[in-house]
Amino acid sequence: MSASFAPQCTEKKKSYDNCFNEWYNEKFLKGVATVNECEDTWREYEECVQSALAEKGIKKMLDQAEKEAPFKKNGVLTGSEEVSFTKDSKN
Numbered sequence: 001m002s003a004s005f006a007p008q009c010t011e012k013k014k015s016y017d018n019c020f021n022e023w024y025n026e027k028f029l030k031g032v033a034t035v036n037e038c039e040d041t042w043r044e045y046e047e048c049v050q051s052a053l054a055e056k057g058i059k060k061m062l063d064q065a066e067k068e069a070p071f072k073k074n075g076v077l078t079g080s081e082e083v084s085f086t087k088d089s090k091n
Contacts, residue, residue, distance in 0.1 A: 004045075006052030012045040 004013040019038035027033035053059035
């Protein structure tokens with residue numbers, strides 16, 4: 001297991017990783033449970049990461065990139081949007 005990109009979130013990441021690995025190996029793979037029992041632990045880690053992204057000024061950039069992204073639904077272009085990867089492209 002690796003550390004979180006934000007040191008203040010590393011313990012929450014480790015807690016989630018441990019929870020998920022135990023659930024996956026001991027329950028999911030054995031067919032005992034299909035619902036991830038670690039959602040609360042994930043949310044705690046996710047909140048920490050989101051906070052760290054905001055503190056570092058990264059969240060604003062990610063939010064802007066998401067607005068500008070041509071891929072809307074599961075990587076599939078929607079509507080009349082086109083993406084051109086040519087040298088002269090402005091996309």
